[in-house]
Amino acid sequence: MPFADLLIDPADPVHPLAAATHAAPYGYYRRLAEGPPLRFDAPLDCWLATGAAGVQAVLAHPACRVRPLGQAVPQNLAGTPCGAIFAELVRMNDGERYAVPKQVLARALAQVDLARLHGRVMDLAGDRVPGRVARLNEAIFELPLFAMADLLGFAPAQWPALAAWTRDFVACLSPLSNGEQLAGAQQAAYALLQGFTALLREAEALPGSLLHDIVAGADAVGWHASGGVLANLVGLLSQTCDATAGLLGNAVVALRAQPELCTQLRAAPGRWPALLRDVSQRDPSIHNTRRYTAEDVQLHGVRIPAGQMIIVVLASAGQAESGFGHGRHACPGQSIAQTIATACLQAWAEGLEDMALAWSYLPSLNARIPVFMQGASA
Numbered sequence: 001m002p003f004a005d006l007l008i009d010p011a012d013p014v015h016p017l018a019a020a021t022h023a024a025p026y027g028y029y030r031r032l033a034e035g036p037p038l039r040f041d042a043p044l045d046c047w048l049a050t051g052a053a054g055v056q057a058v059l060a061h062p063a064c065r066v067r068p069l070g071q072a073v074p075q076n077l078a079g080t081p082c083g084a085i086f087a088e089l090v091r092m093n094d095g096e097r098y099a100v101p102k103q104v105l106a107r108a109l110a111q112v113d114l115a116r117l118h119g120r121v122m123d124l125a126g127d128r129v130p131g132r133v134a135r136l137n138e139a140i141f142e143l144p145l146f147a148m149a150d151l152l153g154f155a156p157a158q159w160p161a162l163a164a165w166t167r168d169f170v171a172c173l174s175p176l177s178n179g180e181q182l183a184g185a186q187q188a189a190y191a192l193l194q195g196f197t198a199l200l201r202e203a204e205a206l207p208g209s210l211l212h213d214i215v216a217g218a219d220a221v222g223w224h225a226s227g228g229v230l231a232n233l234v235g236l237l238s239q240t241c242d243a244t245a246g247l248l249g250n251a252v253v254a255l256r257a258q259p260e261l262c263t264q265l266r267a268a269p270g271r272w273p274a275l276l277r278d279v280s281q282r283d284p285s286i287h288n289t290r291r292y293t294a295e296d297v298q299l300h301g302v303r304i305p306a307g308q309m310i311i312v313v314l315a316s317a318g319q320a321e322s323g324f325g326h327g328r329h330a331c332p333g334q335s336i337a338q339t340i341a342t343a344c345l346q347a348w349a350e351g352l353e354d355m356a357l358a359w360s361y362l363p364s365l366n367a368r369i370p371v372f373m374q375g376a377s378a
Ligand code: HEM
Pocket: 066, 090, 091, 092, 102, 105, 109, 235, 236, 237, 239, 240, 243, 244, 247, 280, 285, 286, 289, 290, 323, 324, 325, 326, 328, 329, 330, 331, 332, 333, 334, 336, 337, 338
């Protein structure tokens, strides 16, 4: 056998974008991390940033932007409700204009009372323990979105529609979506904007809600662009959606893989948050993100010309570096996501114990979200 063949595990993912949904990708990620931090991948026709050094260098570099230069909004979304939201999201843009909105969102999210959130989500999830596999697949998406909608100040009767619109809306962010899904995303974007507009009108009646804190924070620093505020409120739901469903689903998988954990956690419930932290490091829900060079950049001695795409393989960065990103775009919702997922899992663990589960992963180029099926035995 040629030497090179010995280095590649035949069960490896075929390329980094196939790894997020591969059954066992972590050996492959470790080997990527052992290679050069920056390399050109000819079959994918783009650059890869791998290992903690590669990932951090790209995410910290000011010329590595979240969108290609001159294309703030993807062509297929230009002039649509999804495009209007996209153009305002702090996640999808770089530059001075987004510094203040970013700060307002980060401050408001940091003020959320996590102990209260945990208690509230335990109650919500406790009332909605999934009794069947199909319900579990729905619930890992629904509960985090219900929790965020509640935190923002929406009434319970509005949560199911908001969750459904958010799931439809995020389709516009995936290159795998078809025409029908993109059309559904536009309708959902419109409905979400309407929903937040109505809630903003009532916001004064909702002191203590996250929405109230964001609006107060925006007023205090003179962020008056209401379109921008609305878009980023939608962004909070869309950022919650897939990533937190993945964390929760991957935590269910972790409990299946180590059944003794349930017994241990029942004896020491204070260890639930540590389990969720562990899952978000060892089996994260977001495996990669992208950056585009706005000018020639030099990273770890490698010159990357302007106009190139870099796939930043977050999941290859090692356990100390979780899948929540770094630098200017690092996730401001990490603690909230961990708290919501902890509370859901804690509320459901006993009910799930007798459910016979098998799983694969939803099609995605960057998210790892299990889809559960009826397993052979409990
Ligand atoms: C397990 C759940 C989550 C994971 C794994 C996750 C992961 C990430 C990652 C990797 C990024 C950076 C993307 C990049 O640099 O290209 C990010 C950004 C962001 N996340 Fe999260 N996220 C999660 C949940 C949440 C939640 C619940 C919220 C809202 C409360 C949220 C709000 C945001 C926002 C607003 C950004 C954009 C930050 C910026 O660009 O300044 N995320 N998230």
